[in-house]
Amino acid sequence: MTAGSGMRVLFVALGASRRRIVVEESAQVVADGGTAVVVVSRRAPWAKETFAPQVKVVELDRLEQRGAVAWLARALLFGAPRLLFRLVGHGPLRAPAHRAAGGYERRVAAPVHRRMFLPVYRRLWRDPRGRALRAELAATAPDLIVVSDPASMPDVARVMESRVTGVVSSPRIAFSLG
Numbered sequence: 001m002t003a004g005s006g007m008r009v010l011f012v013a014l015g016a017s018r019r020r021i022v023v024e025e026s027a028q029v030v031a032d033g034g035t036a037v038v039v040v041s042r043r044a045p046w047a048k049e050t051f052a053p054q055v056k057v058v059e060l061d062r063l064e065q066r067g068a069v070a071w072l073a074r075a076l077l078f079g080a081p082r083l084l085f086r087l088v089g090h091g092p093l094r095a096p097a098h099r100a101a102g103g104y105e106r107r108v109a110a111p112v113h114r115r116m117f118l119p120v121y122r123r124l125w126r127d128p129r130g131r132a133l134r135a136e137l138a139a140t141a142p143d144l145i146v147v148s149d150p151a152s153m154p155d156v157a158r159v160m161e162s163r164v165t166g167v168v169s170s171p172r173i174a175f176s177l178g
Helices: 019-031 060-064 068-088 091-124 128-140 150-162
Strands: 008-013 035-040 056-059 144-147 172-175
Touching: 008 019, 008 128, 008 150, 019 035, 035 128, 056 060, 060 128, 068 091, 091 128, 128 150, 144 150
Parallel strands: 008 035, 008 144, 035 056, 144 172
Antiparallel strands: none
16 A cells, blocks of 8 residues: 555554554555554554654554543542552552552452443443544544554444545545555
């Protein structure tokens, strides 16, 4: 896939199953004089990949977690206990408090956040993931959206369905077969 000069391309790669191809295609867009934005679900699976310096990588999970309700949940599950462990962890209790804080976050806070808060949040706030993707779409104003893996298709389809039909500036959609 090649993009013409000045073309704005948004790669949606939420499944992280085609990392090498996304890195190569985004670098090609930049080399051709365009701008490339890659939307990933989480940054961790992409840690070993090196994007071209001009490629902007956006983490959808972080965009989804913006807002007062998500902030409050993180403050209650992570922030308050972290502060408590920090207050208790002075002197000889420093190392045990640090270990206990890490264990609490790994074994209690993260699973509660992932298994309880996120499903309820996504159900009550009507697709915050889609809203975050729509916001990135509006900010990027792409000429082309490249759906890079199968896991990205439902999210892109929902976002495109919710857009006003017949808009002249609606971007083209392509599927990367790489």
